[in-house]
Amino acid sequence: MAQYTRVAGSVGLITLQNPPVNALSAMVRQGVVDTMERALSAPEVKSLVICGQKETFCGGADIREFGTKMSGPPLTPLIHAIEASTKPVVAAIEGVALGQTGASRGDSGSTAS
Numbered sequence: 725m726a727q728y729t730r731v732a733g734s735v736g737l738i739t740l741q742n743p744p745v746n747a748l749s750a751m752v753r754q755g756v757v758d759t760m761e762r763a764l765s766a767p768e769v770k771s772l773v774i775c776g777q778k779e780t781f782c783g784g785a786d787i788r789e790f791g792t793k794m795s796g797p798p799l800t801p802l803i804h805a806i807e808a809s810t811k812p813v814v815a816a817i818e819g820v821a822l823g824q825t826g827a828s829r830g831d832s833g834s835t836a837s
């Protein structure tokens with residue numbers, strides 16, 4: 725899943741929650757879609773931060789779903805929705821950040837879209 729909280733008044737925080745590595749399962753992708761919609765429609769929220777729980781950003785695709793029938797929202801439209809966001813979206817990356825285009829493991833850092 726993805727948990728939505730509001731921090732520091734105007735910042736919406738979306739936390740990827742899927743132990744052990746916050747991989748992008750169907751539930752997580754749906755959670756990001758839902759929480760993005762909620763945050764974008766909240767006038768008091770001016771910007772968004774996406775992070776992972778427990779010092780791990782994201783392990784990429786959920787390998788436990790490989791070989792099963794795919795469900796949930798596809799990834800590409802989700803990425804496009806984040807990139808098209810009318811509010812700034814920042815990824816707060818700690819630990820592993822894996823995905824289709826590469827991998828990294830760092831102490832901390834952030835990227836903005």
Ligand SMILES: CC(C)(COP(=O)(O)OP(=O)(O)OC[C@H]1O[C@@H](n2cnc3c(N)ncnc32)[C@H](O)[C@@H]1OP(=O)(O)O)[C@@H](O)C(=O)NCCC(=O)NCCSC(=O)/C=C/CCCCCCCCCCCCC(=O)O
Nearest residue numbers: 744745747783784785786787788794798799800820823824
């Ligand atoms: C570096 C690691 C992540 C961690 O290493 P380490 O700290 O040493 O720990 P480990 O002992 O290796 O692992 C700990 C436990 O975590 C489990 N684990 C690890 N990775 C995953 C994972 N990705 N998913 C689930 N579980 C994971 C591991 O099994 C251990 O469990 P346990 O303790 O034994 O029980 C390291 O583990 C590592 O490198 N993992 C592999 C990461 C990986 O291969 N990720 C996939 C990368 S490829 C990718 O992301 C591709 C993306 C393309 C899009 C995919 C989008 C999702 C599906 C979309 C469905 C719809 C498609 C529609 C079409 C479209 O939209 O395009």
